[in-house]
Amino acid sequence: MRRLLLIGGGHAHVYVLDALARSPYPDCEVTLISPYPRQIYSGMLPGWIAGHYSIEQCAIPISLLASRAGIRFVQSACTELDSELKQVRCANGETIPFDIASIDSGSDVDLGLDPGALEFALPIRPIEGFVAAWPGLLERARQAKSGFMLSIVGDGAAGTELAFSIKQRFAREQLANAQVTLIGGNALPLSGLPERLRNTALALLKQHGIPFLANRRAIELIAGHVRLSDATSLACDVSLLVTGAAAPTWPSASGLACDEKGFIRVTPTLQSTSHPFVFAAGDVAAYAEPRPKSGVFAVRAGPVLANNLRSVLTGKTMQRWAPQGKALYLISTGKRHALAAWGPLYTSGVWVWRWKDRIDRRFMQRFS
Ligand SMILES: Cc1cc2nc3c(=O)[nH]c(=O)nc-3n(C[C@H](O)[C@H](O)[C@H](O)COP(=O)(O)OP(=O)(O)OC[C@H]3O[C@@H](n4cnc5c(N)ncnc54)[C@H](O)[C@@H]3O)c2cc1C
Structure with missing residues (x-):
């Protein structure tokens, strides 16, 4: 055996x-x-x-x-x-x-920062850790009388999608004082995707009231602040780290x-x-x-x-696999609206969110 x-x-x-x-x-x-x-x-x-x-x-x-x-x-x-x-x-x-x-x-999340930083930040992985922490974070935002600021460090697909979804949740809960800021090392969010789609994402961030701090990296996370690579700092209650894979x-x-x-x-x-x-x-x-x-x-x-x-x-012959050259990216932008990219092609709309929703539900159905 x-x-x-x-x-x-x-x-x-x-x-x-x-x-x-x-x-x-x-x-x-x-x-x-x-x-x-x-x-x-x-x-x-x-x-x-x-x-x-x-x-x-x-x-x-x-x-x-x-x-x-x-x-x-x-x-x-x-x-x-x-x-x-x-x-x-x-x-x-x-x-x-x-x-x-x-x-x-x-x-794991590529921290690229002093591990001590975790005292003031929440990494998106392990996802169960984030899932356990999220209700408490939301409660802090609800209780914060003088405003609540959440920064997201990392402007890739996951960080950008999270910025939209958290902002949507704050809006849904009518937390007018709760703000989200996206911090990224690039001029535009969603690096690697078509530039016009990245510009669309930037315009949507603006439209949703999510400031994008471009061309800046978080270099230190301290109580109440994120210190940035351009020698400025951002006051925030908590930082969510979505800085790529390690x-x-x-x-x-x-x-x-x-x-x-x-x-x-x-x-x-x-x-x-x-x-x-x-x-x-x-x-x-x-x-x-x-x-x-x-x-x-x-x-x-x-x-x-x-x-x-x-x-x-x-003892049979194994199958060889070459990962496909292009992957379909579907990025939700909060209110049942999404962006899609496939190589140089891109589109966006409410129908893209419905498409993503169908794909996700079908995947889950297979294993439920
Ligand atoms: C917010 C967010 C949104 C994303 N959205 C998309 C998307 O829409 N489309 C997309 O293609 N990608 C997306 N990604 C990326 C995607 O999550 C990862 O690429 C994907 O999860 C990788 O799958 P995996 O099977 O390698 O590992 P995982 O899905 O991370 O699964 C790993 C499993 O191994 C377990 N594990 C971890 N360490 C150990 C250990 N030491 N011993 C035993 N078990 C262990 C974990 O608990 C987990 O169950 C997203 C990522 C994030 C953070």
Whole structure:
């Protein structure tokens, strides 16, 4: 009996759980380790903040999927992988041996700041940490008589979408004194997307009353202030850090070949380039053809990963996967309105939000 260990309940692994529920891997004992019994689908998180969805509508019940697949679920985080002894150590002290391991544990927030800064800021990851903190933040905004200022550090797709959704929530709750400011290192938000779409986003931020502090980086977070790279500072009650993806430290410490940022290098079959008995997909993986850290690629890798894990266990030929060149970006702007980009093409409107809503709900339905 071989032992397959799934590390992380991310977007690719939910496809593996689905495949296992449909048809178990032969002669194989499977264990899933993940710190939470559910996986919050980040694509719908801004909609939860804005008030369009309940948290249950945004949650994939991975412990239930594990039980449906007939596998063991360990609610903990992997802290160490020993590639010689083929075992992992978990935060709960448990040691779990494996023959084949598959890693889909996502990324951390790239703080790029003194870790002490976290005393005055909230990182968007782990998403469960943010989900737990959000009601308290909202309550502080409700109670603040003399105004409440929330700054969002990071002007990528996630930071910009969160700025719109938080502003929408403040408006919905009629918190006229609660403000949102977006801080970004670029001249326009949404770097990497078509310039005209970025200009549209800037105009929408203005229209929604969200100041955009362009070409500035947060360099220090202190009580009541964010110090910025242009030697100015912004008074704010709390900062939300959405500053891009950083690799967790344990994969590179385990001796797995990693890229210069610490993400696990994988072949087109999603196997570690140094340890073929370890597979990786999603944000934690560095594909041969680099791609942005985006859920789309984790989702697309899922069926290939599920197939290749079965193939490696049964001695069959594995499938090769090249991530698509272009990804569809759908960015909601608060009030059931969204922007879309596909390569150089872009559009926006209420219908784009409905389209995004349909795609997100369909994805969730498959795993609910
Ligand atoms: C606000 C926001 C909105 C976003 N919107 C979109 C969008 O609309 N479209 C899009 O394509 N991308 C979006 N993204 C990016 C997207 O969230 C990530 O690219 C995607 O989640 C990566 O998927 P993953 O499977 O690699 O990891 P994740 O989805 O992060 O899942 C990792 C899982 O592993 C678990 N885990 C973590 N550490 C460990 C450990 N040490 N041991 C065991 N388990 C562990 C986690 O708890 C989690 O369950 C958004 C991101 C944010 C922050």
